[in-house]
Amino acid sequence: MSANEQRRVVVELHASHRATMEPVVAAVRDSLLRSVIEFGTGGPLGHTMELVISDEFGEVVRRYGSVGPEVQTLPQGLVPEVVERLRELGQEVEVRDRRTDSDRWRVRPDWKRCVEKAQWEVVSAVGEHRALRVVGFDDDTVADAVANVTRAYPDARIAIAVPTNALLDRVRRRLGERLVNPLGLFTAKKKRPGRVSVGLVGQFPRQSGSEWDLLVLPYAEGTVSDAALRVIASGQYQRLLSFSRAKWTRDESINRRFLVIAGSTFPEERTHASVTAVVLPAHGTRPDGVMPDALQEKKKLYWHNGRRNRRVAEVARCLVKAKKKSVRSIFNGDEPLVKEVVAAAKSGVAVVVETPVHAREFADLLPGWVIWTANGLDVAEPEPGCGIITTETAATQYGIGAGVLIRATGTRWALPEINWPSVRRVESAVLIDFADEFHPQAAKNAAARTQSYQKAGMTVWTPEEVPATEHHETTGASG
Numbered sequence: 222m223s224a225n226e227q228r229r230v231v232v233e234l235h236a237s238h239r240a241t242m243e244p245v246v247a248a249v250r251d252s253l254l255r256s257v258i259e260f261g262t263g264g265p266l267g268h269t270m271e272l273v274i275s276d277e278f279g280e281v282v283r284r285y286g287s288v289g290p291e292v293q294t295l296p297q298g299l300v301p302e303v304v305e306r307l308r309e310l311g312q313e314v315e316v317r318d319r320r321t322d323s324d325r326w327r328v329r330p331d332w333k334r335c336v337e338k339a340q341w342e343v344v345s346a347v348g349e350h351r352a353l354r355v356v357g358f359d360d361d362t363v364a365d366a367v368a369n370v371t372r373a374y375p376d377a378r379i380a381i382a383v384p385t386n387a388l389l390d391r392v393r394r395r396l397g398e399r400l401v402n403p404l405g406l407f408t409a410k411k412k413r414p415g416r417v418s419v420g421l422v423g424q425f426p427r428q429s430g431s432e433w434d435l436l437v438l439p440y441a442e443g444t445v446s447d448a449a450l451r452v453i454a455s456g457q458y459q460r461l462l463s464f465s466r467a468k469w470t471r472d473e474s475i476n477r478r479f480l481v482i483a484g485s486t487f488p489e490e491r492t493h494a495s496v497t498a499v500v501l502p503a504h505g506t507r508p509d510g511v512m513p514d515a516l517q518e519k520k521k522l523y524w525h526n527g528r529r530n531r532r533v534a535e536v537a538r539c540l541v542k543a544k545k546k547s548v549r550s551i552f553n554g555d556e557p558l559v560k561e562v563v564a565a566a567k568s569g570v571a572v573v574v575e576t577p578v579h580a581r582e583f584a585d586l587l588p589g590w591v592i593w594t595a596n597g598l599d600v601a602e603p604e605p606g607c608g609i610i611t612t613e614t615a616a617t618q619y620g621i622g623a624g625v626l627i628r629a630t631g632t633r634w635a636l637p638e639i640n641w642p643s644v645r646r647v648e649s650a651v652l653i654d655f656a657d658e659f660h661p662q663a664a665k666n667a668a669a670r671t672q673s674y675q676k677a678g679m680t681v682w683t684p685e686e687v688p689a690t691e692h693h694e695t696t697g698a699s700g
Contacts, residue, residue, distance in 0.1 A: 229313045232300060236320055237454040238352055238461060238482070240295040242303065245281055248310060249303055250293055253279030255473070278481055297352055298480030320351050322459055325376040326434045332373040340369040346487045347435075348373075352461040354441060354483035356468045357643050359622045360602050363439045363464050364395035370435070370462070371400065371417050377434040380407075380458065382422040384443040392419050392439055422449045427457065438463035438482065442470065442618075445478035453482055466619040467640045494642045495649045497561060498674040499682045501536065501552065503655035505529030505663065512662075522663045523631035524579040529657070533572065533629045534586035536653060540625050541570040541608045558682065565624030565651040570608035573616055573639075575630045583610045583629070593619060613637050627653040633666040635673035652679065 232242050242249065254274050261269040278296050283289045295303055300316070307314045328348055329335065336344050343366045346353055355366065371379060381396070383389050389408070396419065397404060405415020407424040418425070422444055426432065436458035438444045442465055453461065463483055469476050506528045508521035523529065539547040543566035548559050572587070574580050580592050591601040593611035595618050603609055609623060613630065620640030624647040628636065642650030654670055657663035674681050 228311060229315070230307050232295070232304060232307075232314060232316045234297060234300065234316070234318045234320055234484075236459070237456045238297055238320070238458075239454055240297045240300050241284075242293040242295055243284070243290060245291050245293045246307065246310070246312065249306060250279070250281060252306070253293075253295070253299075255477075257474075278477055296477065296480035297484045298482075300484060318351075320459065323434055325378060326374060326459070327376060328373050329375060335372045336369045337365065340366055343487065344369055344373045346485075347460075347462055350485040350487075351459070352482065352484040353487055354463045354465060354479060354485070355487045356465055357620055357622075357640060358464050358466075360391060360395060360439075364392070364399055366464075367396060367437055367439070367462075368399035374434070377416075378432065379417045379435045379437060380425050380433045381417070381419045381437040381439060382425065382444065382449075382452075383419070383438075383440055384422055384446070384449065386421070388440055388443070389419060389421060422452055425452070425457070427455065433458045435460045435462055441465040441479065441482065442475060445475060445482060450478065450481060467617070470618055494647050496642060496652055496677075496679045497558070497649065497682065498652040498654060498671070498679045499552070499558070499562070500654050500656050500667070500671055503529055503532045503657050503659070505532070505657060505659035507660050518662065519575070519631065522657070522660060522666075523629070524576065524582065527582075529655070529659070530582050530586060530629070533627060533655070534583060537570055537572050537587060537590075537608060537627055540566045540627070540653070541606065543567045555682075561649060562625065562651050565647055565649060567624065568647045569603070569623030570625045570627065571616075571621050571623040571641075572608065572610045572627045572629050573613060573621075574610065575613055575632070577612060579629065580610050580612060613639070616641065624649075625651045625653065628670075629655075631657065631663065631666060633669035635670070635677070656683070 230242060230244065230246060232240060234240050254276055256272055257275045259271050259273045261271065263269050278294070280294050281291055282294060284292050304314050304316060332344065333341060343355065347370055358366065367381060371377070381392060383392055386408070393404060393406075400417060402417070403415065405418030406413045407418055407420030407426070409421070409424060412426070436453065438461070441463040444463070461482055465479065468486060469479070505522070505526045512518040512521055536551055539551050540562065543563055545559055545563055548562050548566070572583060574583065577594050580594070583590070584592060587608070587610060589604060589607040590610050591603045591607070593609060593615040595612060595614040609621070611621065616639040617637060620643065622643050624642065626641055636652070652674065655667060657667040671681060671683065
């Protein structure tokens with residue numbers, strides 16, 4: 222083999238949405254290896270843990286069983302990065318895309334007339350990319366996007382796959398309201414074909430050819446198990462469209478699986494809307510005695526401080542109404558600020574807490590509000606007139622579409638890096654925090670948070686700048 226042939230690398234994207242690289246390049250192969258913890262049996266606790274090197278989704282295999290040449294498998298989402306790396310190494314790279322579309326995948330010439338203007342960019346991206354992941358959407362905007370894709374491609378066969386029956390019901394209800402023709406349905410008990418069908422990810426029929434033009438995964442975080450990936454890579458689906466609440470999660474295994482199901486993300490560069498931070502007065506119960514450690518400090522100053530929690534809940538109830546009168550009941554004196562808060566509140570209100578323990582305190586104070594905790598497949602959306610109570614970890618994992626974020630966490634730390642605010646939902650967002658004057662340490666923590674907002678470039682309104690109205694506590698609450 223000549224030196225030129227050795228420097229020539231072929232990267233192929235296959236109909237199964239898998240990618241391969243031939244020949245194997247050691248530098249690329251090594252970059253795909255990861256350290257993972259492997260569990261075994263034995264030991265005093267009944268199990269063992271060992272750090273091992275894994276080549277999951279980056280295996281070296283032989284093309285034709287045991288006799289063909291070795292090829293490197295790749296997650297399709299890493300192909301651009303791998304190609305760039307190969308060129309840096311002086312390799313000549315040829316990219317071959319073996320994926321094709323059926324005759325059914327034809328966009329209407331007048332598609333912009335039947336597609337909502339707000340969905341033009343998404344529909345265009347679906348046509349441009351064969352495996353696309355859309356980031357930062359909630360249930361309703363997912364349904365809007367899918368419904369508009371079905372209108373733009375009137376002959377395409379589209380399968381919408383979810384991991385659980387609960388999520389299936391949510392998707393069916395929302396899509397059913399937006400489509401003229403009835404949805405097909407595929408579950409363990411029902412097989413009802415349709416041009417646009419919903420079903421559990423493993424229940425769609427397996428055919429010898431490409432039965433479906435587009436596979437939609439509305440809840441990508443929950444649809445990347447080994448079994449789901451085998452279905453996705455079965456060759457039945459010519460295009461993939463997935464939705465995730467955040468671009469990346471804290472779980473590197475899920476992030477790697479995101480790269481398996483999608484080669485591109487939309488929007489490519491996500492920018493944040495401007496944020497105004499409003500710091501309100503907050504009376505709380507001054508703890509008795511000494512707080513020996515940080516945990517006790519959090520419990521007494523924030524988590525179980527009934528008076529402070531009632532103040533936070535009072536603000537949340539007023540703002541979720543998204544009316545000038547209710548907003549003025551919290552603070553007044555600056556009409557442009559009132560208008561800004563009302564505009565942001567129309568996209569929803571979320572209360573962020575540090576732990577599920579604190580979330581349970583607000584569950585009684587804010588009946589009807591949904592609670593988000595981390596690692597749950599079913600992320601409920603609030604009913605009209607209610608909002609979301611979310612832990613910081615869940616907010617980081619799922620992202621928040623609400624325009625108003627009420628920070629009830631306390632502590633002295635800056636706001637964690639969560640997917641908020643969503644530029645697709647609001648032009649400007651409002652962060653509500655509290656001065657916590659009731660205790661010296663709480664006030665010191667609040668001052669540190671306020672300083673962090675200023676450093677982050679937010680417009681900050683302090684209690685001295687926002688004339689607060691008198692607030693009255695509700696009776697009957699504990700604390």
